[in-house]
Amino acid sequence: MxxxxxxxxxxxxxxxxxxxxxxxxxxxxxxxxxxxxxxxxxxxxxxxxxxxxxxxxxxxxxxxxxxxxxxxxxxxxxxxxxxxxxxxxxxxxxxxxxxxxxxxxxxxxxxxxxxxxxxxxxxxxxxxxxxxxxxxxxxxxPLYTPDTEAFQAIFRPLFLTSFTLADFLADNAWFGAERVVLSSASSKTAYGTAFCMDDDVETIGLTSAANRDFVAESCCYRRTLTYPELTTLDADTPTLYIDFAGDRDLRSTIHHHFGQLTHSCVVGSAQTVELPKKQELPGPAPKFFFAPDQIGKRTKEWGAEVFAQRLGEAWSRFHAHVTDAQRDLxxxxxxxxxxxxxxxxxxxxxxxxxxxxxxxxxxxx
The missing domain is CATH 3.90.180.10 (Medium-chain alcohol dehydrogenases, catalytic domain)
Incomplete structure (x- = not known):
């Protein structure tokens, strides 16, 4: 009607x-x-x-x-x-x-x-x-089941970004980095991205003190640090930064601290609604990640069927991880x-x- x-x-x-x-x-x-x-x-x-x-x-x-x-x-x-x-x-x-x-x-x-x-x-x-x-x-x-509609509504659009972002970085050999630092690590897109990453790089989740236990218990990161602990990290290790926070001051701290920042990737604005503004920063210029671009690239290279298959396999593993009652995510x-x-x-x-x-x-x- x-x-x-x-x-x-x-x-x-x-x-x-x-x-x-x-x-x-x-x-x-x-x-x-x-x-x-x-x-x-x-x-x-x-x-x-x-x-x-x-x-x-x-x-x-x-x-x-x-x-x-x-x-x-x-x-x-x-x-x-x-x-x-x-x-x-x-x-x-x-x-x-x-x-x-x-x-x-x-x-x-x-x-x-x-x-x-x-x-x-x-x-x-x-x-x-x-x-x-x-x-x-x-x-x-193939990703749909009636009993998981709520999970799909929440995670499916986020996980598509997570999956394609992790694939984009791996596709570019992590831009030469040995470590990936992710801000707003408690956000669903951030820990979904970390979940999809290979063991080739160390993943570090940056979060607030209030969310530290949640991030650590998610079992998606190798290490969990609060924002004040960021500068305890070795500045000479080749590092890639994924910005889910949109925090200009945090971005500046990261660019100034890491002498070998190989890539600075902007994904979201979990902590601000201000539009990105040009900053004079050392190291690589921050670049916005746009998932449809990587989807289009992989669909051409792999074909739509293979892309859907690989996404589906990762989705199944992620669903099992998040819904594990022992994690309470x-x-x-x-x-x-x-x-x-x-x-x-x-x-x-x-x-x-x-x-x-x-x-x-x-x-x-």
Whole structure:
């Protein structure tokens, strides 16, 4: 059934602490070649804060335009059902995993519809990275099981970054480093990256004193250090830095401390919403890692089937690691509706979400 109104969670593009839920007129029936999807379960993590912080620079606001220059829809990952379709191969009730607005409905123009899913051919999305436009049919998705939807919603988008980042660094022979230092080591993308790394390099997780035990008990890093302990590390060992924090002062400390910093990789902004600014730093210039680029490279080199197989194998190992009851790495917290999503986003923005928590929102029916 098509809802009577469209409800959306809006974030102010220039002041992320300002949020509101609004209502729009009821959507119309889909035209020929269109379908309507109703998101009903999605996650919210610091990854979504990064999407908002880099929304203009990385064009995340462009996926789901609002028509308002000041207010945007921060993309979320999760599941949706087809509620109306005028497309061959898509019927009401079909369930898909993918990239959605925090809203109760999404109009798509499915292209290349097949057993495994479709690509959204909506005109404004075509210049955007294709990895974000793919929707996976749950009934034919090798990574999908109904009982793990919450885990998938939380970790799947993060782990895709983790897997491709670890592969990118290995593909570049770790840029000559013998040690990899990861900031915000308690973040899910950070410890997923460390989990995917070979034993060829030493992995060191940097974290706060409050999260030190969690990071150590994750068993994803060789060593765990608090931020003040960073400068106790040997400065002459070839070192690679992965920045999940976005902390300019920390980045400066690392660049000045390590005399043989081989690569400085920026991934996220777990500790800030400020856009990166140019810094005069010794050593290599920080470079932003963009997962779709590595996905595209490996898909061409390996083929889509081999890429999916290798990702799936790593995903299975990671799922077993995280869900091992002895580690206690994940406690799913379920919220309800867009008002619940709004509260979670505000908590994430303020840094008030514990690393063990994984927040999933169920939409009101």
């Amino acid at each position: 098509i809802p009577s109104t469209t409800r959306r969670l809006l974030i102010h593009r220039h002041d992320l602490a300002r949020t509101r839920v609004d209502e729009q007129p009821a959507p119309t029936e889909p035209a020929e070649g269109e379908a309507l999807l109703a998101p009903d379960r999605f996650s919210l993590t610091t990854n979504n804060v990064t999407y908002a912080a880099y929304g203009a620079a990385m064009r995340y606001w462009d996926f789901f335009p609002t028509g308002d220059a000041d207010w945007g829809l921060v993309p979320v990952w999760g599941f949706a059902n087809v509620i109306a379709s005028n497309v061959d191969g898509l019927k009401t009730g079909d369930r898909f995993y993918g990239y959605f607005p925090p809203a109760n409905i999404l109009r798509v123009v499915p292209a290349k519809v097949g057993d495994h899913g479709f690509r959204d051919g909506t005109e404004h999305r075509q210049p955007l990275p294709p990895a974000y436009n793919q929707y996976f049919r749950c009934s034919h998705d 994940l406690r799913v917290v379920e919220g309800h509706g867009l008002d619940g999503a709004r509260q979670v986003f505000e908590q994430l923005l303020a840094g008030r979400v514990a690393p063990r928590e994984g927040h999933v929102v169920r939409m009101d029916r």
